Amino acid sequence: MDCIFCAIATGGQTAHLVLEDETAVAFLDARPLFPGHVLVVPRRHTETLTDLPAPEVGPFFTRVQRVAGAVERGMGAAGSFVAANNRISQSVPHFHVHVVPRNRKDGLRGFFWPRTRYASDEEAAQVAARVREALEGRDGG
Structure with a gap:
């Protein structure tokens, strides 16, 4: 397997490392x-995030949290954008979280794509029910 992120980790x-453990x-x-x-x-x-073993999720996101604070402090940023893609738009097939320093009027808008609304409360309720069912394992997932 030729994974650039694994190569960086080993x-x-x-790469310009800021944290390594x-x-x-x-x-x-x-x-x-x-x-x-x-x-x-992850080292x-x-x-994907769904492939990350449950016991590793907390420790991994503790590192993301630390890096987010350090990016904000180190870059003098007012905040940060923290995001990850899962398969779609994932340029490297190794789970990764982006931590981007943000300031007001920095040119980035929202989530970088158009936002929509549910057609009705009924549609929103149906979507929420589908996700709840998936969480409960009723869909075989």
Whole structure:
């Protein structure tokens, strides 16, 4: 498997590291939205969030939380955008969380795509029910 993030995690590929421990590796994005844009990846190859073993979720996101605070403080940012893709739009098939420093009027808008509304409260209720059923395992998932 040729995974650039695994190569960074093992030292086989250079990157500007900001955090490295047994759980995660965090490094500057090579194509940042703004200076200080960091990617946080699980040290062990994991393709998506749903593949990350449950006992590793908390420790991993503790690192994301620490990096978000450090990015804000280190870059003098008013806040941050923290996001991850799961398969769709995931440029590298190794789970990663983007931590992007944000300031008012920095040029980024919302979630970067058009937002919509549910056609009715009934439609919203049906969608919520589908997700609840999936959580309860009634759909075989």
